[in-house]
Amino acid sequence: MKPLVVIGFLGSTLDAGKFGPERWNKWRPSVGLTMHEDLRVDRFVMLHGTPHTRLAEYIASDIGSVSPETSVDRQVIDFRDAWDFEEVYGKLLDFTRGYPFDPDAEDYLVHITTGTHVAQICLFLLSEARYLPGRLLQTQPHRGAPSGAPGSWNVIDLDLSRYDSIATRFAAVSAESTSFLKSGIDTRNAAFNRLVDEIEQVAVRSTAPVLLMGPTGAGKSQLARRIYELKRSRHQVKGPFVEVNCATLKGDGAMSALFGHKKGAFTGAAADRLGLLRTADTGMLFLDEIGELGLDEQAMILRAIEDKRFLPVGADKESASDFQLIAGTNRDLGRAVTEGRFRDDLFARLNLWTFALPGLAERREDIAPNLDYELDRFAEREGNRVTFNREARERYLAFAVGPAAFWQGNFRDLAASVTRMATFSPKGRIDSACVDAEIGRLARLWRADGAAQGDELDDLLDPAVMEALDPFDRVQLAHVVAVCRRSRSLSDAGRSLFAMSRMRRASSNDADRLRKYLARFGLEWSQLAG
Structure with a gap:
């Protein structure tokens, strides 16, 4: 077994007592943790301030008398205010960086029973962040036992997956979050489900920009909003969700729309304008079709991401906005970089978390659950519940998953199709005749689109x-x-x-x-x- 090292504060109150035989009639946590037969402590790293040097010497001596095999390593850390979180955390962090920890050769326990509440919290945070490479140790006196008895001890492992009930709850919460991102749709495409699992982990654990790639209508905008709502439910953002289609930002108006302007900055600027980046402060900004932005706008977006600052049009003073960015595109941004149409430094900044959403034609097994989802949306929107009869549903799905269905507009095509069938079914039941008419309508729509593309x-x-x-x-x-x-x-x-x-x-x-x-x-x- 590796030597066991315990790190903890000297308890200026709990460890204190009369300097005489009567001190053994009191439970003292620093001494008691070395008195357990089933807890061999090879070294006790005692943290204390200069004013408590005499007490530290007595406690070290008492530990030597009850546990000769335990060496005491006294470390002096002086606080001006032991209740000042910033000071306590900073000095403990300095201690952890300077102490010669060797996890390969020693095991460590961090004693959180002694010290101010602030110190205990800081020890917990430093252990959770792995600056202190050990598990937490908690001790307490036994009720009804002699007052000088060693009490009891318990090790708290911060790997929560080791606790079955907690792990089960975490798994349920994670599954709930993933379902939330999918709008509650029971999707069946294994690759897409894995993709959403990854997005869920990134959404709750990272504030870095996210890039959603995929064809038009693949659901980038809806997914971006769901990511925002998930983070807001966890109090990770508090500002608004601001969405803009960059393809609509052209010419001089693009700078003004994104970064705002000062009154009189140009003809027609009759008042100050905040801009979309300022509006998204403390919230989330979704830049759809980011590949359509000009190079100048891209440069300013990059600075706004990295420094949280930008210069409005006509201003001589910078503005600040702390937002999280999600970008969407149906373009190959890597190719756009090669062709000089997209900045390589912005692409590198966006490319940390890149997720490619598949089109509907690549997820045909998900058409059935999405069909039910679109019917639910129609009912919420129009206040009228419409359903398929069995034969009509089978007929529509056979077409929808078959080779004749191109789904060029992806989920937008599917949503429009369901809306048309529901609208043409005033009695609330979509029948086979309605489905046949819709299949013909889709075929003509795609054929016309194909004919237009044929000009290319x-x-x-x-x-x-x-x-x-x-x-x-x-x-x-x-x-x-x-x-x-x-x-x-x-x-x-x-x-x-x-x-x-x-x-x-x-x-x-x-x-x-x-x-x-x-x-x-x-x-x-x-x-x-x-």
């Missing part, structure tokens, strides 16, 4: 190749090109395009399959990426 093929293919394309191939190729443009990689695009057929194959190489398809038309991934 003129810029990609030679006129001779375009002339030789059948209309069917033209629509299909246009959809493939659209998926490639919004995907992060060739493999990502392949997984989206071949999601259903991949489930029926023992092995797959979606990237190679897509590469060969594009090669039929003389196209390469590098022409479409981003």
